[in-house]
Amino acid sequence: MQLVVNGVAKTLDVEPEMPLLWALRDVLDLTGTKYGCGVAYCGACTVLVDGQPVRSCSFPASAAEGKQVTTIEGLAKDGALHRVQAKWIELQVPQCGYCQSGQILAAAALLDQNPSPSDADIDAAMTNVCRCGTYSRIRAAIHAAAKA
């Protein structure tokens, strides 16, 4: 199987139905993408496939063939943090941080599609779970990134 992950072509010998999450984590050793529930509820495993956020725990690796996969490790470009990452640091968003790879990628995808989202837009797009309860800072950081 051929995957393009963070702009780099990779060849994998895995079952077509293996979830993209586990192909990334255990085969390609990209551990920034997290396992949370395995049933596409929590979004800890969110990655971008052709710019769209997908829950990689429930997305077969084979479905990503021929597409661009972006993980948290590939969001910064040329050594510069994505504006969402920069605002995440500036507003000190993460607590435990485990869900934040998925939150950041979901936020980056939202801003790509909607440069100045309203609170209602954020409510609709940001459905990832954060058990530490960082939602108010995530919301503020998305608004700040929109203005950056």
Add this chain to the structure above:
Amino acid sequence: MAISRRAFIVGGALAGGGLLLGYALAPFSNLKRARSLGAEGDEILLLTWVKLAPDGTVTVIVPHSEMGQGIHTSLPMMLAEELDADWSQVRMVQAPADPAFANGALARGYFRGEHEIPAALSGAMDFTARKIAEYMNAQITGGSLSIRATGVDGMRRTGAAARWMLVQAAAAAWGVPAEEITTDKGVLFHAASKREAGYGEFATAAASFDPPADVPQKPRSQYTIVGHSLPRFDIPAKVDGRARYGVDTRVPNMVYAAVKASPVFGGKLASFDAAAVANRRGVLKVLEIPGGVAVVADNTWRAQQAVDALPVTWNDGAGAAHSSDSIFAGMEAALEKGGLKRDWAEGDAETALRGAAKVVDQTYRLPYLAHACMEPMNCTASFEDGKLEIWGGFQDGLGARMTAARLAGLPWEKVALHHTTMGGGFGRRGPTLNYLAQAIAIAKQVDRPVNMIWSREEDLTQDNYRNASVARVRGGLDADGRPVAWLYEYAEKHDPAEATLIPYGIANRLARYASDTDPIPFGPWRSVDNSIHGFYIESFVDELAFAASKDPFEFRRDMLAGAPRHLAVLNGVAQLSGWGTPLPKGRARGISLKESFGTIVAQVAEASAGPDGRARVHKVWCAADPGEVVHPGGLAAQLEGGIIYGLTAALYGEISIAGGRVVEKNFPDYPMVKMADAPAIEVMLMPSGARTGGAGEPGTPPVAAAAANAVFAATGHRIRALPLRKHDLNGPPEPQWRPEQGGNSESS
């Protein structure tokens, strides 16, 4: 009998052994051992909590684990403040899981009792002595104690002592009196001779001076580091995928494991058919482990698929008879039967209740709760050449190491434990270590490192749970509607001991409890008993206010004349929330007040019934007096997070038992507050200057009652059992209060 602090220390020492006391009072006695473990190169380990390098770098050794609460930054801030360090030169490392770094300061926090122990709480004596023994050899990150014990007792004292040693060294080298030397941002100055030197220059010389036990510390008015929201050390690695959690452990030659344990608590493995999955791709081994089975494979997914497909039969055992209904019925029966253990008492509550003009008598229930850390339980273990290595996130690394040694049958020196970042803790990664036991059992049967990750299904069904409980509360009002009696009965007491105390001036009060009613594995859940009693106490106080025809805020305020800090916080939240001002139709406010871990928190929630008849919480206001504030941004974040954690439980949280097993299998069965239903939260910090309180837990206990009281104000539905989502607020409300038999009340 009142317990003086000193007598309490002596008593604790007598109960727990002289060695514990000796250790506690000699914080520098492990200097040599720590130096052999923590000092590298030509660095000199000044004290167990700090390293100072010749280039001036200050490395603070933190004996606690980071799980997002910010202590890897705020504890070094407390030390750097007293050291007069240059913050840009300060680094942090987490102490290795070794007894040299055992958290004596924390144990002393328990020794003293972080609360002024009221005479009424004499029952806490035995309990606290037990806690001392339990925590003495620990690196526990829990009890909201990192700042108020390690920070106040360890970091500050150590920072001041280190500065004192540097001053002595400079004074000796320069031949000037130590009193003439001043310090600022990592530099020593002698004004008269116009000499100055960086701390690094005297790091080596300073180590030869013995610090006195108690070096004077700065007045708070001179703080330049503490009290500021400095950027956390751990955050940059959490936005680009670099942070390594337990699940991310990668060591050479490593393989992966998935497990399945008996779904019935206490059940045993009867048989399994390894051959049915042994030939699946990637599967290396199919193993029996205590209470369950494991599959080892070349990646997590193949291991999990195989263990899911593995035919297993179980001997359920007697545990299969338990259900939520049977457990609640047992708890209610235990309360009815009497013979309860006394928790605390003042005055004569039973007599006062009989003489009351009006009696309110209500029973409440709370369900089991799972921790549901975002990072499922996991552990990597390697058992080779008679040595055990462990990788994972632990709230008590040293305790986990000792437990691992015991489970593996090894002396502790043969066990190494490597801390990883934790994807949530909330108490789950503290004393309850069933996942560690499994990882060790697997590693013993596989001659290479094994990374074992629980499925979310294992995580929710093999937790150690916040206990279910029942409370019956009776309160008496006099003819003017003033409370005169408080009789508080409940099932199951864990800790902290003071969680059932009330700040209100009710002359006659009694609390007592039933034990041995809970057959489900227990574990501390953010704020432990406080999450339970915050709901019961503050719901019932609201019911008393209603029975007295008084405003819930004013009713509480009028009982707080003897508790000025509580009164200030209650007034603060009333002002912050605009208590009493009009709201949109259908919405109302509820108020609640709960002290826990030395921090007093009052909250107001604004709620309504949604079109589906289910509760909605729109906004929460929170006022808190933590004594002092070390890191304002971090404290606010902890309070906000604690509110969301508690609100998730109040709105949605329920673990139910059927056939001795947990019914809820994954997140869709155990839903959580997300962005769209997260209320706006406004936090006001009101530090009174009192003893430093905790941060990680105190935001959680008040929120359930604040939300339920707001639901009552908005809909007339008094919620006496959580979660709120089970109540149809469009249906008929339950009765408001009922008179107790024998009371002099008139029925409403």
